[in-house]
Amino acid sequence: MxxxxxxxxxxxxxxxxxxxxxxxxxxxxxxxxxxxxxxxxxxxxxxxxxxxxxxxxxxxxxxxxxxxxxxxxxxxxxxxxxxxxxxxxxxxxxxxxxxxxxxxxxxxxxxxPGTSLKSFFPQRDQDALKIACIIMQKLHQAKIPDEKFPHIKDWLHGLKEYTLDSNNRDLSFHHHRASVLANRLLSTMAQPVLLHGDLHHGNILHHQGNWLAIDPKGVVGEPAYEVAAFIRNPILQLYIHPDFEKLIKVRIFLFSHLLQLTAQRIQEWCYVQSVLGWIGALNDRENTTPYQQFANLCVQFEMTSP
Known part of the structure; x- marks a missing residue:
């Protein structure tokens, strides 16, 4: 056209x-x-x-x-x-x-040229992660403006609004666990910054020798919350990868090391967001399997260096 x-x-x-x-x-x-x-x-x-x-x-x-x-x-x-x-x-x-x-x-x-970091998966996964860290560090330096931005606690209302389904025991178990965990994370949150809110591979593009973020949601929260979207993406390709578990573990520990964040806290936000995504996919009648698999994996993790 x-x-x-x-x-x-x-x-x-x-x-x-x-x-x-x-x-x-x-x-x-x-x-x-x-x-x-x-x-x-x-x-x-x-x-x-x-x-x-x-x-x-x-x-x-x-x-x-x-x-x-x-x-x-x-x-x-x-x-x-x-x-x-x-x-x-x-x-x-x-x-x-x-x-x-x-x-x-x-x-x-x-x-x-507009190439996204999707092109790095899976062969250059760690290179993509390092680029994402640089972008996050730049974004999080921005001053929170006077305009009203939502807080991550607002985004977590989906956990409170979910109606328990006795026929979905697996999700009911994760929902309870994620709700308790989300409350603890919010009550112990680090100094808030302005987050992108959806910073995954497809939202980081190559532009004239640099990498830039696109499509920001704009939400106030802690940096450990930001990395979870990148860790679970590209979701449809990631969850069927033969080294799925290893890739997730390596990503968590690299983000922890490069951004000086607690690995356990990153893993916990990954879990909470995966359960929230599971509920959203269920409500929208979309494929819930990636979120379910990711949530189950997060529960299994013992946070030891890969």
Missing amino acids: KDSGQLTIPLSFQKTIINLYGEKGQLWLENLPSLFTHLSQSHNLRNLTLVDNLSYNLVLTGLQDKTPIALKIGLDKSALQQEATALKAFAGNGAIALRAHENGLLILEQAI
Whole structure:
């Protein structure tokens, strides 16, 4: 798809939006071509091309005047506003640059060549982890701005809201254990910083000789919470890897060593987040197996150096 007026939306993306938003999503999809044309003209955008693997937002790359950009359009306007606020806070601290934003729209610097750390898995797993550590250290230097950001305790409400199912004894066991553990972790939390909130392999891109974070959620919490998303990803490829257990152990101890964090605390946050992800996947009728396997593995771990 090139230039304005020729927007072809993948059927898989359409299904995702309709499943999430129903009639509201259908109406948004119908209005996308005209919205796209308007945005292209009002922001001087051209040569726009859809990226692969769309999730919940429409993302295109192209040019604004002569500058390479990425255009992100979505129905969840509050989430896009939160991302814009986080990118402003992270400016100069390891994140992609935000060029402009308005209601339901972000215009971002385009990462070139844009290769993600997914390309490092599994052959260069430790190299990817070291790059992630550098990015985290930069991001966590950012000052927490005056704007309201959620706290990780807000994100953990999913544990409290889960209704126990007597037919799912495995999840009930983990839910109780994770709830108790989450309360202890929150009560003993280190000095909070502004976290990316979803810093996995796919959200770290190569850009002109550097690595930069994209798609920040923006949440306040301790650094040990941040590493868990990276440790459990790329989740679909990781949990079927023959050295799954060893990879997880090595990642935990390397993050502990490189970031000067307690290995046990990292492992505990990994566990809590895996149970929360399990509940989320169950509610969304998605594959729960990776989260279940990860939770079971965390319980089995004895934190000894691999």
